Amino acid sequence: MRAADADRQAVAEQLRVALDEGRLDLHEYDERLRRAYAARTYGELDALLTDLPGVTPPAAARPAVPEGRPVVPGALPADRPATARWLLRVWLPYLQVVPIVLAVWAIASASAGELLYFWPGWVAGPWGALLLVRTIGGLAGAEPQRWTGKRERRRQRKRAKRDRRR
Numbered sequence: 001m002r003a004a005d006a007d008r009q010a011v012a013e014q015l016r017v018a019l020d021e022g023r024l025d026l027h028e029y030d031e032r033l034r035r036a037y038a039a040r041t042y043g044e045l046d047a048l049l050t051d052l053p054g055v056t057p058p059a060a061a062r063p064a065v066p067e068g069r070p071v072v073p074g075a076l077p078a079d080r081p082a083t084a085r086w087l088l089r090v091w092l093p094y095l096q097v098v099p100i101v102l103a104v105w106a107i108a109s110a111s112a113g114e115l116l117y118f119w120p121g122w123v124a125g126p127w128g129a130l131l132l133v134r135t136i137g138g139l140a141g142a143e144p145q146r147w148t149g150k151r152e153r154r155r156q157r158k159r160a161k162r163d164r165r166r
Helices: 005-021 026-038 042-049 077-112 120-140 143-165
Strands: none
Touching: 005 026, 005 042, 005 143, 026 042, 026 143, 077 120, 077 143, 120 143
């Protein structure tokens, strides 16, 4: 049976807990995490957890979405925080720069005493269109989950490096 993104995310969380408990070393955690995100079936996910105590394999776990509710990629309750953080990371530069550009245009128009050519449209329009395409493609391709996995691996490497220094 095919596994969903929510199942892969749940296994990644269980592997992180096992790493924090000292049941996995960083190298083995990283290897299993890669395999978890590459897994296509419950069987592949189960194999990553069989030697860890107290872990419920995804096949035995309850569904992540209540019955009768449509499953929309990137919109599962467990994925919302990751999706929101990813969207903020993608759109924040735009949301910071466009008001500045608009303010410069407004000040220039006010000092000229008339509305000048609306050149901020050349900044906001194409950039916004590209971000919209990236957002739609990223949500359809589960980019927030991959981004979260990469952030977690980076965080684990930093933690391991800090622990080695102690």
